[in-house]
Amino acid sequence: MRTQGIIMASGGALLWGVSGTVAQHLFQQSMLPAAWLVTLRLLVSGVLFLMFTLRKEGSQVWKLWLDRRFVLQMLLFGLLGMLGVQYTYFASIESGNAAIATLLQYLAPLFILLYTVIWTRTKLAPLDIIGALLALGGTYLLLTGGDSSELTVPLRGLIWGILSAVSLTFYTLYSGPLLKLYSTSLLMGWGMIVGGAGMSLIHPVWSVPSADWSLSIILAILFVILLGTLAAFYLYIGSLRHIAPHEASLLSCTEPVSAIVSSVIWLSVPFNLYQALGAGMVVLMTVMVSLKSRTKETAN
Numbered sequence: 517m518r519t520q521g522i523i524m525a526s527g528g529a530l531l532w533g534v535s536g537t538v539a540q541h542l543f544q545q546s547m548l549p550a551a552w553l554v555t556l557r558l559l560v561s562g563v564l565f566l567m568f569t570l571r572k573e574g575s576q577v578w579k580l581w582l583d584r585r586f587v588l589q590m591l592l593f594g595l596l597g598m599l600g601v602q603y604t605y606f607a608s609i610e611s612g613n614a615a616i617a618t619l620l621q622y623l624a625p626l627f628i629l630l631y632t633v634i635w636t637r638t639k640l641a642p643l644d645i646i647g648a649l650l651a652l653g654g655t656y657l658l659l660t661g662g663d664s665s666e667l668t669v670p671l672r673g674l675i676w677g678i679l680s681a682v683s684l685t686f687y688t689l690y691s692g693p694l695l696k697l698y699s700t701s702l703l704m705g706w707g708m709i710v711g712g713a714g715m716s717l718i719h720p721v722w723s724v725p726s727a728d729w730s731l732s733i734i735l736a737i738l739f740v741i742l743l744g745t746l747a748a749f750y751l752y753i754g755s756l757r758h759i760a761p762h763e764a765s766l767l768s769c770t771e772p773v774s775a776i777v778s779s780v781i782w783l784s785v786p787f788n789l790y791q792a793l794g795a796g797m798v799v800l801m802t803v804m805v806s807l808k809s810r811t812k813e814t815a816n
Contacts, residue, residue, distance in 0.1 A: 518758055521755040521757065521758025521763075525752055525755035526767050528749065528768070529768040529774070531744055532752075533614075533770070533773065536605070537615075537782060537783065538736050538744065542737065548725055549725055551607075552723070553737070554602045554712075555715040555718075555720070558711045559708070559712035559713075561741055562705050562706070562708030563705075564746055566701075568701050569705055577702060592690065594706065594711040595710060599710075599711030600679075604680035604683050608676035611670050611672040611676055612677070613785070615772070615776050616677065617673065617676070617677050618775040619655045619772050620681060621771075624684040626681075628689065629648050643804055644766070647801040647804050648801075654794040654795065654798040655769070655798070657793055657797070658772055659794075662789075662791075700757075701750070766801060769801060770798065770799070772795075
């Protein structure tokens, strides 16, 4: 079961990374605002998730809103978790680029480790700590290219990127216990709809911006919604049934790799030797977590 969780977390992260590159292409080519894309992304994906849930759980999908505890949980998860992760990430891409936005977001393992040590008093395994250091060190090299003096990150993009790391920390930790109470599709569906509804107060989805609505732009939007949201979130959130939150966060650091590779191949983003070393460190971290799970399964 842990192996399944590892595959799901890595697969979701891979789709997220490519989705970020596609979003950057959208912002550059069509001038679509991040707020509108996030609103559309959440509402459409949320409705699709609930349609799937209705087939399995029927009227229970609606009855849960009679439970005050569910209402509070869903408001927190939808607005602070789901919307928080989505908007801060895309705002960082809009202000900078997909690679840097993705890398800044994956400072989240550090926040999760700090939370685990301080609040839950959980003793982390040495491999967890080494994995986090590899992820952070690799992220630094990918972000700076080995020379921090050459880092060119707009202040606005940097702030949104750090906020996205904080949002991802809350999202990862808060969703774990909820999955013990509700199905993945139910949690994702209502979380996205609540988040999308909240974002609609800022940028209504029906307020369609003027843009170059070419076929490639429409296909890119569909990719961001169906694969970059629907499939990616289902895989990642479902992985928390099988692995711990800090493990899922470490595995999700494969997202920067996919963002970098897709950016280099598609958008011709420069990529030097130091950045390649950073990517290798992130991949090594993923392998370490996989080997750890395999060792546990063999022992059991």
